[in-house]
Amino acid sequence: MSRFLGPIRQLGYVVDDIEAAMAHWYDIMGVGPWYYNPKVPIEDYLYDGKAYEVHNSVALANSGPVQVELIQTRNDAPSMYRDFKLAGHLGLQHVAFWTQNYDGDLAKMEADGFRQKMSGKVGENGRFVYFDRQAHPGTVIELSEVVGPKGRLFDLIREASSGWDGSDPVRPFPDLSTF
Template identity: 55%
Template structure:
């Protein structure tokens, strides 16, 4: 539990091969089912304040109450995902905190001196997310995510699907 953000709700892994990563989580870790979006459509995406045309695939599954996110960037647009891979890393890149009071949390982060690395929006104003720069530990970037709208309901659907998952239908295409 973070005294600033509450519980960690998601671990985000940046990977070079999302299919191989999902297979690992399914067959080695026993985690699933995976909800897979081949090409995420963002309303906007900014890297260090500039527009960036990031193309990415994501997959989401739950291990208990913790959501696991896999991200594969599909192009060379600037992003913190690309920075992470270019630095020779692959794996845990961020931890995410979810909020139904996103704007207040965002403003609190800025007031505490955190700097926006990249941010965007998916599916309207209640789909905002922000990753803050982290010069310290490469696997502990902080993400905050607005779950006050449809994204929150979708995340709850993913959590419930994992509760009694029997190993079948391991990868479920979304969109």
């Protein structure tokens, strides 16, 4: 368990081809099913304090209690994912801690010297922030709010992985506005 905010709940991988990456994870690794969104509706997106329109494809699946996130950038908007790729990296880009007390945990991280680099929101109560402190690729820390629709989606993904028989390996994200 981390000394920051409890256990790491998600491993985020930046990939060049999300469809091929999902196939690898379900065919070779046996992880799934994958919930796929070809264009995540990110609101209030900021990178270094400036607003941009990003187009990211995301797929999510669980392996036990740990969620695996695959991310493919689809435009050239500034992001930590783009920075990671431009530095010549692919693979593990971040680890995420989940919170139901976003404001309090964000304040704790900032008090510990972490500075916001990238942030936004996915649906109601789905805020996220990535911090600029990293020692090497794969150690970027994300704080992710998991209440409301986003929290229910993450519960659905975890439950679907339990006893998954390999059928229907790629599924669409539900509409978070009605979820």
